[in-house]
Each structure stands twice: as C-alpha cells, then as structure tokens.
Amino acid sequence: MAAAGIVVIFDFDKTIIDCDSDNWVVDELGATELFNQLLPTMPWNSLMVRLWFLDRMMKELHSQGIRIEDIATVLKRSPIHPRIIEAIKSAHALGCDLKIVSDANTFFIETILEHHGLKECFSEINTNPGFVDEQGRLRIFPHHDFTKSSHGCQHSSCPPNMCKGIVIERIQASLSMEDQKKTIIYLGDGLGDFCPTLKLGDGDYVMPRKGFPVWDLICNNRKLVNAEICEWSDGEEFENVLFHLISRIISIDRNNTSAKMGQLYSVDCKLETMPLPVATGHEAFPQALPVLH
Numbered sequence: 001m002a003a004a005g006i007v008v009i010f011d012f013d014k015t016i017i018d019c020d021s022d023n024w025v026v027d028e029l030g031a032t033e034l035f036n037q038l039l040p041t042m043p044w045n046s047l048m049v050r051l052w053f054l055d056r057m058m059k060e061l062h063s064q065g066i067r068i069e070d071i072a073t074v075l076k077r078s079p080i081h082p083r084i085i086e087a088i089k090s091a092h093a094l095g096c097d098l099k100i101v102s103d104a105n106t107f108f109i110e111t112i113l114e115h116h117g118l119k120e121c122f123s124e125i126n127t128n129p130g131f132v133d134e135q136g137r138l139r140i141f142p143h144h145d146f147t148k149s150s151h152g153c154q155h156s157s158c159p160p161n162m163c164k165g166i167v168i169e170r171i172q173a174s175l176s177m178e179d180q181k182k183t184i185i186y187l188g189d190g191l192g193d194f195c196p197t198l199k200l201g202d203g204d205y206v207m208p209r210k211g212f213p214v215w216d217l218i219c220n221n222r223k224l225v226n227a228e229i230c231e232w233s234d235g236e237e238f239e240n241v242l243f244h245l246i247s248r249i250i251s252i253d254r255n256n257t258s259a260k261m262g263q264l265y266s267v268d269c270k271l272e273t274m275p276l277p278v279a280t281g282h283e284a285f286p287q288a289l290p291v292l293h
Contacts, residue, residue, distance in 0.1 A: 002097025005180050006249050008091055008242070009171070009196075011164075011188035012102035012109055012127070013207065016088070018079040018235075021108040022054055028074040034060055051128060051161055053138045054105075059069065062137040071138060075108055076115040081235020085116050087242050092121035094246065097182075099123055101164050102200045105130030126167045155198075157191040157217065163187075165195030172199065183249050185242065186227070190216050200227035205245050207232055255291055 012019045026032060033055070061071075092098055098121050102109060107130035113119040113185040130140045142161035144151045153163035168186070175182040184200055186193070189209035194217040197206045204227040211233065218225055232241045 002094045006096045008185045009099045012104045013250050014189045065286040072111050075111045083235040083239040087239040100125045100129045101167050155195045157194045168196040168199045174185040
C-alpha cells in the first residue's frame with residue numbers, strides 16, 4: 001500500500017483524546033470527594049504511586065456499586081476531536097502501521113478506541129495492563145513492575161512504571177529486521193514522550209503538541225533531537241500535519257506514486273523558523289499488547 005513504509009506511534013491521553021483518562025473517569029463518576037478522602041491515606045510519591053492510587057480508586061468505586069459498565073459509559077464520553085478520528089482511519093487506510101505507546105491502561109484505551117471504531121486501526125498497544133477480575137472490578141497494574149527492578153532508564157522525565165524510550169527501541173529493533181526501511185512519526189504531549197523522541201533518528205519525525213510539557217523539553221533541548229520536528233495544537237492541525245508528513249515520506253520513495261497523494265493535506269512545519277517559546281506550565285500527568293481484529 002502507499003504508506004506501507006510508515007510507522008505512526010501515538011501517545012493516548014491529551015494526544016488522541018483531549019483529556020487525561022484517569023482524571024476524566026474520576027471526575028465524571030463524581031468521585032472527586034472520594035479522591036480527596038483517599039489521597040492523605042496513600043504514600044503519595046508523585047509518579048510512583050499514581051497507578052496504585054488509581055487501582056485503589058477502582059476498588060472503592062466497585063465497593064460503592066459502580067459497575068464496569070458505568071466506567072465504560074464514562075470513557076465513551078471522553079473528548080476526542082472528530083478530525084483526529086478521521087486522521088487515524090485515513091492513515092490506516094493508506095497502509096501506515098499505527099501503534100500506541102501510552103501510560104494510560106488497556107481497559108481505558110480499548111474501550112475508547114472500540115467506541116469510535118478505531119481499535120482495528122492499531123497493530124499494537126503498549127500501556128499499563130488493565131482488566132476486569134472475576135469480581136467485576138477493574139484492576140490496573142504497571143507496565144513495568146518497578147517494585148522488583150528498575151526499567152533502567154535514568155531520564156528524569158520517565159516514570160518508574162514505563163520508559164517509552166525503551167518501548168520505542170524495541171519497536172525499532174523489530175522494524176530493522178524487515179526488508180523495507182521504515183520511517184517513524186511519533187506524536188505526544190507529556191513529559192514521558194521526551195525520552196522516545198530522543199530515540200528517533202534522521203529521517204524520522206516527531207509531532208509534539210505545542211505548549212505542552214514535551215514541547216517545552218524539546219524547545220529547551222533542541223540539539224538533542226535528531227528527528228524533524230513538526231508541532232500541532234488541536235485536532236485540525238493534528239490531521240493536517242500528519243498527512244503532510246505522510247505525503248512527504250511517500251514522495252521521497254520513488255517507488256510509491258499513489259494517486260491518493262493528491263488528496264493529502266499540506267502544511268508547513270513551523271518549529272525551525274520560530275523562536276523558542278517560553279516554557280509553559282501545563283501539567284503532565286510488558287510487552288506490546290497485540291490488537292486482535
């Protein structure tokens with residue numbers, strides 16, 4: 001297919017959906033007061049306890065009669081720009097290999113993707129395991145069990161339960177064994193998306209969400225990034241920039257002259273021509289899971 005040599009890797013929270021899924025579920029279920037009650041009881045240590053706390057929240061909500069169906073209903077209401085939905089479907093139709101690398105969890109991600117008809121677009125989902133146990137309670141565990149060992153990355157922006165850079169290296173190693181050379185496009189917004197950005201090479205592309213933590217880190221460490229940088233701010237720019245890059249990559253490969261190229265969008269990548277912005281204060285909030293189609 002036209003874009004068979006392109007691998008597009010997405011973060012999920014605040015990239016595909018326009019919110020943090022953990023916070024969205026807690027707020028939409030009216031559990032903010034419960035959250036505030038539990039907070040002082042937890043050995044709160046920033047990133048290290050976030051998943052433990054979410055798992056505890058799910059236990060408390062279950063004990064109060066909140067069903068897994070209630071959680072799914074809330075997830076299906078999570079905000080997502082319609083142009084992002086169309087961009088994902090179109091990139092998949094063109095032949096791009098789409099993957100997710102996220103610090104959310106499988107239940108949240110799969111529920112939302114299935115609701116919007118997007119799950120079949122992704123070849124794998126790398127995230128924290130989330131599943132419904134025999135009691136009907138949602139359980140959430142870390143992608144990497146940091147209580148047993150460190151994942152080995154010393155980068156300060158990587159949470160202990162998941163280094164996305166290590167996941168990207170595994171994907172790159174797998175791609176290197178294929179006959180066709182692959183080009184990676186990586187999209188993200190948070191602190192954890194900086195480490196995988198550093199793993200990309202010349203000829204790859206990174207799409208940071210402008211004004212979010214990964215954007216600030218890239219702007220402050222521009223010389224460390226080898227990939228070409230093309231920012232986006234909203235769903236419309238997400239679609240336009242992504243398809244500009246897909247069109248460019250296809251055109252570089254002289255063997256691929258698909259007629260679909262005429263339907264692709266064109267925008268300018270602006271970061272190289274812009275002064276570095278002042279850092280903003282947005283909050284940051286196992287192996288790949290094959291997607292069964």
